[in-house]
Amino acid sequence: MKHISSLIFVCTIFVLLLPGRTAKAELWLSGRVVNGTDDGRAVGKQKVLLYESSSVANDQKPLSEATTDHKGTFRFRLADSLINGSFYPAIRFQQVDYHGQSFKLDQKESLLDDLVVYETTDSDANIAVSMQHVIITPGTDGLKIKDVYFVQNTGKRTFTGGEQVAADKFSTFSIPVPADAENVSVSGDLMSCCSVVKDGRLHETMPLKPGYRQEIVTYDQPVRDRSFVMNRHVVYPTAVLDILIPDSAVVVQAAGLVGMGTLNIKGLNYSHYKIEQIAAGTNLRISLAGLPGKPMDFKWPVLLVAGIIIMAFIAYGIWRRRQSEKPSPANIYANLPPSKVREVLLLRIASLDDLAADGKIEQEAYQSERARLKERILLLADLAAK
Incomplete structure (x- = not known):
């Protein structure tokens, strides 16, 4: 009997140690894909990918993938070694990429917020500018101009673009940039990889999803005189346009312009002007006077005066000679x-x-x-x- 008990104990240990039979802890991450255009209707039969938030590589591979069921639900099964990691889901719907919020996995079963996708449109009827800041910094060589746009898609569809501005790229938003502008750069939600300059405008080519985006363009504008006129064609209806200039003697004029006094930003005083409710299609003319201009270069005036004096001496000599030759x-x-x-x-x-x-x-x-x-x-x- 003693031998039988020992045999059973050994067999039990052997079975527990067999490969593939060891119990493994697992983590579950689930969520749902819904259609924001169709009032949150479930989106089924769509592939959802899971990425690690800490990865910044453009070619990163997904950690896992899942397919939504008829209720729009997806579920990822992950190894327990990923506990306390941060992840986000992603989906491609109607040729547009959508990313969910980054999520920290800190328990065995976690539920993500709904991943909202939208149907697409090629109409910009719902694209508007809720606020625009034009920050103008005068210098001796010209102006440094920073345009900050708060772009709003008020509809329920993702705008994929109208005018084609490059191969397989369509303009979804455009910002005026003069042909002689120098050192043009973009920031905010605007990326250089997805921007195209054409016909005096910088075009955003990323799809504009419902909601807000901040798009920023900065450039240097050469100015030859102590005055300058900014001519801008307003493409999108603009609720508020602010013009900010470091407190100086510069005079600003434009139709509908209202002086708002002085505004202090990070310890620097700005002269603040505002124009409200600018309709799409407006040709806006902003005149600037009293600019610093370039410092006087005395070299050329001195040479000019010297040249005039020399020419006067030559002319006087010719006149005297002709007078002496004239008969009395x-x-x-x-x-x-x-x-x-x-x-x-x-x-x-x-x-x-x-x-x-x-x-x-x-x-x-x-x-x-x-x-x-x-x-x-x-x-x-x-x-x-x-």
């Missing part, structure tokens, strides 16, 4: 015979008499000039007699 009144008739000179003098006296008769010359000047001409004729007669 005494020798005008030097090359004419006396008879011809007398004839010319008589004609001049006759012309002088006509002027006097018509009252076109003062009597004193007339008498003086006539006497001088007669004296010249008498002198010629004396010379001829000798």
Whole structure:
């Protein structure tokens, strides 16, 4: 009997140690996919992937995958070694990627928030700007402009774009960027990989899902003068546009512009202006005057003045030379015979008499000039007699 008991004990231990029969702890993570366009209707037969939140690689592989049932429910089974890790679910629905909230797995059975997806549209009728900040910082070489847009999709469908701006890329939102803008950069929810500059506008090409996005564009605007005009075509209805300029002597003008005083942001004072309720299609003209401009470069003015002085000396020399070559009144008739000179003098006296008769010359000047001409004729007669 003792031997039988020992045999049973050994067999039991052997069975417990057999490969594949060891009990393994498991974690379960479940959730549901719903259609936000159709008032939360369950979305079945859709593949859901689970990713680790700490991974930043673009080509990361999913930890697990599951398929939704007719109730839209999915369930991941994970190893217990992943306890206290952070994860998020992802799904591709109608060619648009959706990510759920990051979730920390801290118990064996966890329930995720609903993963909401939307049907798509190519109409931008529900795209608007709830608020826009234009921050203008003047400098000696121009302006640094920062445009901050709070973009809103008020509908229940994801906007996938209208105008095609590149191969397989469609514009879902656009921001004006001048052709001569320099050092253009994007931030916020706007990414350089998904942005295309075309026809004076920077186009966002990522789908715009229902809700809000913050899109930021920063660039340097060269300015040649102490004034500048920003011409902007407003594509989307804008509830509020704020213009902020570091407190200075810059004067801002635009249709509908209202001065809001001074606004302090992080210890820096800004002159604050506001325009409200700008309709789509408006051509907005923002005029800036009193800009710092570039510091005076005295090199060229000095060279210009020196050049003018040199040219004046040259012109004066030419004039003096021509004056010295000009014949004096005494020798005008030097090359004419006396008879011809007398004839010319008589004609001049006759012309002088006509002027006097018509009252076109003062009597004193007339008498003086006539006497001088007669004296010249008498002198010629004396010379001829000798």
